Amino acid sequence: xxxxxxxxxxxxxxxxxxxxxxxxxxxxxxxxxxxxxxxxxxxxxxxxxxxxxxxxxxxxxxxxxxxxxxxxxxxxxxxxxxxxxxxxxxxxxxxxxxxxxxxxxxxxxxxxxxxxxxxxxxxxxxxxxxxxxxxxxxxxxxxxxxxxxxxxxxxxxxxxxxxxxxxxxxxxxxxxxxxxxxxxxxxxxxxxxxxxxxxxxxxxxxxxxxxxxxxxxxxxxxxxxxxxxxxxxxxxxxxxxxxxxxxxxxxxxxxxxxxxxxxxxxxxxxxxxxxxxxxxxxxxxxxxxxxxxxxxxxxxxx
Amino acid sequence: xxxxxxxxxxxxxxxxxxxxxxxxxxxxxxxxxxxxxxxxxxxxxxxxxxxxxxxxxxxxxxxxxxxxxxxxxxxxxxxxxxxxxxxxxxxxxxxxxxxxxxxxxxxxxxxxxxxxxxxxxxxxxxxxxxxxxxxxxxxxxxxxxxxxxxxxxxxxxxxxxxxxxxxxxxxxxxxxxxxxxxxxxxxxxxxxxxxxxxxxxxxxxxxxxxxxxxxxxxxxxxxxxxxxxxxxxxxxxxxxxxxxxxxxxxxxxxxxxxxxxxxxxxxxxxxxxxxxxxxxxxxxxxxxxxxxxxxxxxxxxxxxxxxxxxxxxxxxxxxxxxxxxxxxxxxxxxxxxxxxxxxxxxxxxxxxxxxxxxxxxxxxxxxxxxxxxxxxxxxxxxxxxxxxxxxxxxxxxxxxxxxxxxxxxxxxxxxxxxxxxxxxxxxxx
Numbered sequence: 001x002x003x004x005x006x007x008x009x010x011x012x013x014x015x016x017x018x019x020x021x022x023x024x025x026x027x028x029x030x031x032x033x034x035x036x037x038x039x040x041x042x043x044x045x046x047x048x049x050x051x052x053x054x055x056x057x058x059x060x061x062x063x064x065x066x067x068x069x070x071x072x073x074x075x076x077x078x079x080x081x082x083x084x085x086x087x088x089x090x091x092x093x094x095x096x097x098x099x100x101x102x103x104x105x106x107x108x109x110x111x112x113x114x115x116x117x118x119x120x121x122x123x124x125x126x127x128x129x130x131x132x133x134x135x136x137x138x139x140x141x142x143x144x145x146x147x148x149x150x151x152x153x154x155x156x157x158x159x160x161x162x163x164x165x166x167x168x169x170x171x172x173x174x175x176x177x178x179x180x181x182x183x184x185x186x187x188x189x190x191x192x193x194x195x196x197x198x199x200x201x202x203x204x205x206x207x208x209x210x211x212x213x214x215x216x217x218x219x220x221x222x223x224x225x226x227x228x229x230x231x232x233x234x235x236x237x238x239x240x241x242x243x244x245x246x247x248x249x250x251x252x253x254x255x256x257x258x259x260x261x262x263x264x265x266x267x268x269x270x271x272x273x274x275x276x277x278x279x280x281x282x283x284x285x286x287x288x289x290x291x292x293x294x295x296x297x298x299x300x301x302x
Numbered sequence: 303x304x305x306x307x308x309x310x311x312x313x314x315x316x317x318x319x320x321x322x323x324x325x326x327x328x329x330x331x332x333x334x335x336x337x338x339x340x341x342x343x344x345x346x347x348x349x350x351x352x353x354x355x356x357x358x359x360x361x362x363x364x365x366x367x368x369x370x371x372x373x374x375x376x377x378x379x380x381x382x383x384x385x386x387x388x389x390x391x392x393x394x395x396x397x398x399x400x401x402x403x404x405x406x407x408x409x410x411x412x413x414x415x416x417x418x419x420x421x422x423x424x425x426x427x428x429x430x431x432x433x434x435x436x437x438x439x440x441x442x443x444x445x446x447x448x449x450x451x452x453x454x455x456x457x458x459x460x461x462x463x464x465x466x467x468x469x470x471x472x473x474x475x476x477x478x479x480x481x482x483x484x485x486x487x488x489x490x491x492x493x494x495x496x497x498x499x500x501x502x503x504x505x506x507x508x509x510x511x512x513x514x515x516x517x518x519x520x521x522x523x524x525x526x527x528x529x530x531x532x533x534x535x536x537x538x539x540x541x542x543x544x545x546x547x548x549x550x551x552x553x554x555x556x557x558x559x560x561x562x563x564x565x566x567x568x569x570x571x572x573x574x575x576x577x578x579x580x581x582x583x584x585x586x587x588x589x590x591x592x593x594x595x596x597x598x599x600x601x602x603x604x605x606x607x608x609x610x611x612x613x614x615x616x617x618x619x620x621x622x623x624x625x626x627x628x629x630x631x632x633x634x635x636x637x638x639x640x641x642x643x644x645x646x647x648x649x650x651x652x653x654x655x656x657x658x659x660x661x662x663x664x665x666x667x668x669x670x671x672x673x674x675x676x677x678x679x680x681x682x683x684x685x686x687x688x689x690x691x692x693x694x695x696x697x698x699x700x701x702x703x704x705x706x707x708x709x710x711x712x713x714x715x716x717x718x719x720x721x722x723x724x725x726x727x728x729x730x731x
Contacts, residue, residue: 052529095340098308
């Protein structure tokens with residue numbers, strides 16, 4: 001499995017009667033960006049914590065960077081937990097350097113890299129400031145730099161976008177792409193599908209501890225239903241009379257129609273042209289959001 | 303080990319940067335210097351006491367006059383012209399006392415050789431007895447001389463009759479020999495008390511730091527980042543070590559300043575150097591046992607405290623749980639006087655065998671000293687309980703640090719301790 005940074009084999013973890021992670025298996029190819037997607041409480045954090053050997057699985061095996069024992073490769077991993085915090089009284093360069101030293105860097109090397117990283121990512125003016133003076137976005141950035149300082153092969157970010165404004169979200173996306181360019185494998189979890197859609201090469205959909213689906217994003221999308229976006233003027237009630245439409249999401253001026261397998265968008269257009277003023281007719285792949293809602297909805301109904 | 307050291311280093315630097323650390327370091331030397339300097343300065347700057355004497359005997363004042371001249375810096379005789387038998391003189395002196403022109407005045411009775419009848423001391427301040435003690439002694443000396451003379455008794459004979467029997471105190475040593483008691487022995491008797499207080503101080507401040515730092519890491523959620531790099535055991539070990547270093551820095555600073563101040567400050571003020579500490583440093587067994595008990599005592603309490611810190615999310619919760627620990631710490635302080643008086647008594651022996659009290663009580667008993675088997679048995683018991691406490695703390699720490707929400711019940715904590723590592727069911731938020 002040399003080409004995989006991480007593989008999980010039927011990993012299960014329970015807390016009392018509650019099964020947080022239920023027989024999850026997955027493989028993360030080296031050098032990819034891998035998204036753990038799922039609603040809150042789906043088991044994303046528990047899975048990541050097991051990879052970091054903060055928790056231990058009840059059963060199943062985890063292989064990180066080719067090692068069955070994750071503790072052996074701790075120094076080659078970077079981890080940003082879901083709940084983020086810094087020592088308030090430490091200076092930013094000190095704390096980034098401290099994280100580096102904990103991962104095995106020498107004092108001198110850790111200090112140098114900490115200053116370089118902070119300068120490179122626009123925090124040069126904050127090197128000698130205490131962490132309590134940072135805004136939330138800057139704090140998050142400092143933390144992510146702390147996970148990068150030892151140049152880990154595998155970076156695990158748990159909800160890296162939570163609580164950030166759009167500008168800071170862009171910064172974090174920039175950081176993740178930067179890691180990928182340097183050849184690192186990045187796993188991140190999120191419940192916001194838009195970011196995953198923009199970034200991920202591979203995704204894992206997880207709900208209530210169970211894997212819903214996983215694979216390369218492009219394949220996952222092919223497997224999903226096709227949709228049509230229509231901008232229109234007129235009475236949207238007509239959509240309900242269309243054949244082979246499984247779901248209608250009508251906002252009054254724009255409607256999103258999910259098609260059943262085998263439906264022909266051309267035929268739909270012909271049917272609509274006479275009854276509505278069509279300003280846009282756009283067929284496209286399903287969004288992750290739709291795939292997710294459909295997959296989760298399907299499972300819960302079953 | 304390297305990671306433990308890194309955690310310890312950070313912990314140490316963080317604590318050393320706080321104001322309270324430096325206040326702690328400087329508090330003792332400042333108090334010590336003040337307690338030496340202030341009495342000396344007060345003595346030097348004290349104004350002389352002015353007093354008057356109405357001598358109704360007619361000879362006492364003249365007899366003591368040469369000694370009065372000697373004490374001129376401290377006590378000054380006023381109003382020599384007052385007529386001792388004039389009632390108006392008393393009224394005048396009363397007014398002078400009221401107006402604070404005089405500290406007080408004496409009336410010497412008409413026949414002091416016969417007895418104290420008619421002798422009085424009048425002042426507004428009867429608590430300060432310096433003046434009466436001094437003057438009373440002068441007058442008594444003169445009166446006694448006259449009495450001996452009247453009865454034709456040889457003064458040397460009188461002195462011999464009055465001389466009491468003094469028992470020379472000698473100490474029986476460990477080897478069964480008797481030796482003289484010196485000032486150093488008294489130091490030896492009291493040094494353990496100082497050590498007990500020092501240990502109490504270190505454990506108490508370490509308690510604050512261990513608990514507040516762990517709770518801070520938990521509430522800041524740094525703990526998870528740390529746990530991705532170090533194991534819980536390394537984190538716990540680093541914390542205990544780092545805070546120990548902080549405590550020992552304070553102690554070393556205190557002992558050094560104590561030695562320097564007691565050595566150099568009194569001579570600067572012209573007072574003699576009175577304490578000799580070489581007895582402690584000359585006796586390696588004595589010193590080593592202190593250091594050993596110090597470390598062991600700290601470790602036992604640190605294990606208990608780090609466990610408490612790990613299960614609490616707020617300082618308020620931690621303070622509630624620290625109550626019992628504080629009581630454990632205070633009992634040996636209360637027992638200090640009875641144990642010090644009877645170092646080999648029942649109370650001392652029983653307390654020595656209760657591990658949380660062992661370091662305090664055994665130090666306290668050092669002047670006894672306890673039998674060798676007691677040293678061995680209590681220390682063994684203490685070591686075992688430290689290992690058990692550290693092991694239990696490690697398990698609680700490992701689970702507790704990731705726990706949010708309300709602190710677990712005692713029964714839940716016991717379940718964690720009993721269960722093998724890795725299998726404990728942790729509650730979710």
